[in-house]
Amino acid sequence: MPQAVPTRSRVTELFEQYQSDLHQRTDRLFAGLLGFQWIAGILFALWISPLAWSGTVSRTHVHVWAAVLLGGIINLFPAALGLLRPGRPSTRFAIGVAQMLMGALLIHLTGGRLETHFHVFGSLAFLAFYRDWRVLIPATIVVALDHMLRGLFWPQSVYGVFVASQWRWLEHAAWVVFEDVFLLMSCVRGLAEMRQTAERTAALEQEVRTRQQAENDERALASLTSAIGLALTRGTELSTMLQQCTEALVKHLDGGLARIWTLNDTERMLELQASAGTHTQLDGPQAKVPIGVLSVGMIALERTPQLSHAEQIDPHLDDALWARREGMVAFAGYPLLVDSKLVGVMTIFSRREFSLSVQDTMAAVADGVAVGIERKRAEAELKRRARDLEEAHEIQRTHAQQLSALVDQLRVTQRHAEAATRAKSDFLASMSHELRTPLNAIILYSELLQEEAADHGQPGSITDLEKIQSAGKHLLELINDILDLSKIEAGKMSLSIETFDIRAMLDELLDTAAPLVQKNNNRLNVHCEDTLGTMDSDLTKTRQILLNLLSNAGKFTRDGVIALDVRDTMIAGRPCVEFAVTDSGVGMTEAQTEKIFEPFTQADVTTTRKYGGTGLGLALVSRFCQLMGGSVAVQSAPGEGSRFVVRLPITGHDSAVDAGAPAKVA
Amino acid sequence: MDARSPATIMVVEDDEASRDALSRRLERRGYRIVLAVDGHEAVSKGRSASPDLILMDLGLPGLDGCEATRQLKGDPSTAQIPIIVLSAHAMTNHRDMALAAGGDDFDTKPVRFQQLLEKIEALITKT
Numbered sequence: 001m002p003q004a005v006p007t008r009s010r011v012t013e014l015f016e017q018y019q020s021d022l023h024q025r026t027d028r029l030f031a032g033l034l035g036f037q038w039i040a041g042i043l044f045a046l047w048i049s050p051l052a053w054s055g056t057v058s059r060t061h062v063h064v065w066a067a068v069l070l071g072g073i074i075n076l077f078p079a080a081l082g083l084l085r086p087g088r089p090s091t092r093f094a095i096g097v098a099q100m101l102m103g104a105l106l107i108h109l110t111g112g113r114l115e116t117h118f119h120v121f122g123s124l125a126f127l128a129f130y131r132d133w134r135v136l137i138p139a140t141i142v143v144a145l146d147h148m149l150r151g152l153f154w155p156q157s158v159y160g161v162f163v164a165s166q167w168r169w170l171e172h173a174a175w176v177v178f179e180d181v182f183l184l185m186s187c188v189r190g191l192a193e194m195r196q197t198a199e200r201t202a203a204l205e206q207e208v209r210t211r212q213q214a215e216n217d218e219r220a221l222a223s224l225t226s227a228i229g230l231a232l233t234r235g236t237e238l239s240t241m242l243q244q245c246t247e248a249l250v251k252h253l254d255g256g257l258a259r260i261w262t263l264n265d266t267e268r269m270l271e272l273q274a275s276a277g278t279h280t281q282l283d284g285p286q287a288k289v290p291i292g293v294l295s296v297g298m299i300a301l302e303r304t305p306q307l308s309h310a311e312q313i314d315p316h317l318d319d320a321l322w323a324r325r326e327g328m329v330a331f332a333g334y335p336l337l338v339d340s341k342l343v344g345v346m347t348i349f350s351r352r353e354f355s356l357s358v359q360d361t362m363a364a365v366a367d368g369v370a371v372g373i374e375r376k377r378a379e380a381e382l383k384r385r386a387r388d389l390e391e392a393h394e395i396q397r398t399h400a401q402q403l404s405a406l407v408d409q410l411r412v413t414q415r416h417a418e419a420a421t422r423a424k425s426d427f428l429a430s431m432s433h434e435l436r437t438p439l440n441a442i443i444l445y446s447e448l449l450q451e452e453a454a455d456h457g458q459p460g461s462i463t464d465l466e467k468i469q470s471a472g473k474h475l476l477e478l479i480n481d482i483l484d485l486s487k488i489e490a491g492k493m494s495l496s497i498e499t500f501d502i503r504a505m506l507d508e509l510l511d512t513a514a515p516l517v518q519k520n521n522n523r524l525n526v527h528c529e530d531t532l533g534t535m536d537s538d539l540t541k542t543r544q545i546l547l548n549l550l551s552n553a554g555k556f557t558r559d560g561v562i563a564l565d566v567r568d569t570m571i572a573g574r575p576c577v578e579f580a581v582t583d584s585g586v587g588m589t590e591a592q593t594e595k596i597f598e599p600f601t602q603a604d605v606t607t608t609r610k611y612g613g614t615g616l617g618l619a620l621v622s623r624f625c626q627l628m629g630g631s632v633a634v635q636s637a638p639g640e641g642s643r644f645v646v647r648l649p650i651t652g653h654d655s656a657v658d659a660g661a662p663a664k665v666a
Numbered sequence: 667m668d669a670r671s672p673a674t675i676m677v678v679e680d681d682e683a684s685r686d687a688l689s690r691r692l693e694r695r696g697y698r699i700v701l702a703v704d705g706h707e708a709v710s711k712g713r714s715a716s717p718d719l720i721l722m723d724l725g726l727p728g729l730d731g732c733e734a735t736r737q738l739k740g741d742p743s744t745a746q747i748p749i750i751v752l753s754a755h756a757m758t759n760h761r762d763m764a765l766a767a768g769g770d771d772f773d774t775k776p777v778r779f780q781q782l783l784e785k786i787e788a789l790i791t792k793t
């Protein structure tokens with residue numbers, strides 16, 4: 001991670017670099033100067049005292065030799081050091097000492113001229129080029145010692161006088177020290193400036209580096225963002241998409257390991273979907289991580305990103321050991337949330353610390369991946385639903401076909417049933433004709449024979465003939481009832497509506513019914529309300545209903561009372577006539593009353609044998625009542641008699657009374 | 667019953683037993699009987715015998731009772747003879763058919779003899 005301030009070491013490095021450069025440069029400068037001084041010294045010697053005269057004989061002055069030899073010794077060695085070993089402190093010190101010795105030689109060669117002493121000051125100033133005040137110390141010591149020793153023992157050599165104060169060297173030394181002080185200050189200031197320059201340069205360098213780093217980061221993040229965007233929008237499978245995302249993270253973030261887990265359907269387990277970097281296999285101990293377990297599970301549980309930055313990764317991290325071994329320095333884990341709903345977890349280990357912009361980008365990537373996962377799941381769900389729907393449609397189509405086939409089949413069945421019904425009706429019609437014709441003969445003959453037996457005085461056979469007649473009539477009754485029922489069931493029973501007087505109808509009915517009711521020594525009580533008038537209905541069927549009820553009452557009652565009560569009443573806002581037939585006979589259980597209106601059902605199978613009857617009477621009563629828009633109900637208890645109540649509308653027959661019984665019974 | 671001369675009733679019936687039993691019972695009541703076994707015979711005997719009343723069975727071979735009734739009622743020489751139509755059929759509405767063909771009354775078979783006698787008397791007395 002780039003830092004805002006330059007490191008100390010870099011400043012020192014730069015500073016030392018500058019110093020070294022300065023030292024080397026100055027060393028080379030002095031190498032030249034030293035060479036020049038040597039030549040200059042020889043020229044001085046040749047100019048001032050070229051020859052030593054002894055009379056007219058002259059020879060080369062000793063000063064010339066001194067300038068050549070001593071000057072050579074003093075100058076050439078340090079000059080060689082300056083050229084061959086520049087920059088070393090020893091070189092500087094040697095040069096400093098040589099410069100002062102050269103000054104002493106020049107002073108001597110010029111006979112201690114005061115002006116030549118300026119060479120010393122000039123040399124010191126030159127030495128200050130080094131910005132190393134330590135160089136001044138041996139130089140100053142050499143000057144001071146030279147002046148002291150020569151001042152004591154050879155004043156002419158140094159001061160140009162034969163006698164000099166033994167403390168004069170101190171004055172010279174003091175001037176030198178005086179200059180040293182300024183040079184020292186100059187050195188210190190120069191060094192400080194040099195250090196500042198180093199700092200500025202280091203800072204500049206740092207800034208350039210930082211900017212380059214930032215640009216690199218930006219490029220990497222841009223590449224990452226586009227790679228992730230591409231992965232998320234490509235129409236691939238979820239696992240492929242996530243694998244591409246982890247690979248992009250590793251590639252563009254210098255990541256060591258990037259992984260993505262998704263929350264499974266139970267919402268309690270994270271399943272590793274993608275892994276890129278040092279590990280690419282999806283099995284292993286972290287393939288399935290329960291919520292709240294390991295750092296991955298904790299991120300899922302707490303739903304907050306976890307960032308671990310340091311030389312050492314958080315020791316609590318499960319992978320801490322591995323991370324240190326692999327040189328990972330940063331860890332980031334993000335819960336993958338869509339509208340605060342957890343869909344998974346994304347983690348990245350990196351060998352480089354995450355900058356703020358990298359962190360921002362990773363957070364954005366996490367958001368994008370979360371949305372991607374959710375979208376893929378939604379697509380999968382959509383596909384599944386579409387498939388379900390298609391299957392449902394298929395089933396529906398199949399059902400529709402089956403239904404259609406069934407309807408066709410039903411139509412055929414219905415046609416067959418209708419044909420069968422017609423056939424049955426036709427059969428019954430012809431059968432009834434075929435049955436009635438011989439029955440007609442039987443009844444007529446039995447009556448004829450009764451008459452003839454009476455004429456001939458043969459009462460014995462009359463009883464038998466009556467039995468034949470009675471059996472014939474019962475058979476006829478049975479045929480008639482069956483015929484009526486089958487007519488109703490074939491929907492062929494129609495009503496013949498006429499207006500009739502209720503009382504007149506009852507009077508006529510009782511003529512026929514009274515003998516039937518009274519045959520078991522029963523008493524008949526009839527009570528009719530005075531308000532009874534006429535009714536518009538089917539007279540024959542009304543009579544048949546009442547005849548059946550009264551005949552039944554007489555059949556099942558012995559030595560009792562049978563009552564017929566007739567009154568006007570209103571049912572559901574319609575005027576009706578209520579006929580109630582009450583007997584004090586054997587009565588019925590509840591189970592028996594429930595079945596009493598079904599055809600061929602008498603209260604007991606032994607009933608027919610004991611009481612006679614066809615078992616069709618009450619079924620016809622019920623059917624006729626419904627057909628006429630009325631109703632019939634029964635109340636009974638064993639041993640307490642029965643009460644049948646018939647209610648018929650006074651006018652019309654098209655509308656139901658009571659429980660809405662149909663006008664026609666099919 | 668007419669005391670001066672017994673009334674003549676023509677019994678038209680294809681079933682031998684019924685024809686025999688009914689005619690014998692009517693004879694016992696003093697009526698003269700003319701028999702016919704099918705529709706054609708009924709029409710021709712109706713013209714030749716001129717009965718006072720005809721008991722016409724509906725289900726006859728060849729010319730059925732309805733058609734025979736229509737022809738008799740369509741012939742001025744026999745139109746005034748009252749006809750009681752008898753039917754053993756109960757499914758279809760033979761009463762309406764019989765009356766539409768010109769029958770004066772209708773009754774079902776097996777006959778309730780007393781009731782039939784009443785109808786016969788009523789029609790003979792009327793003419």
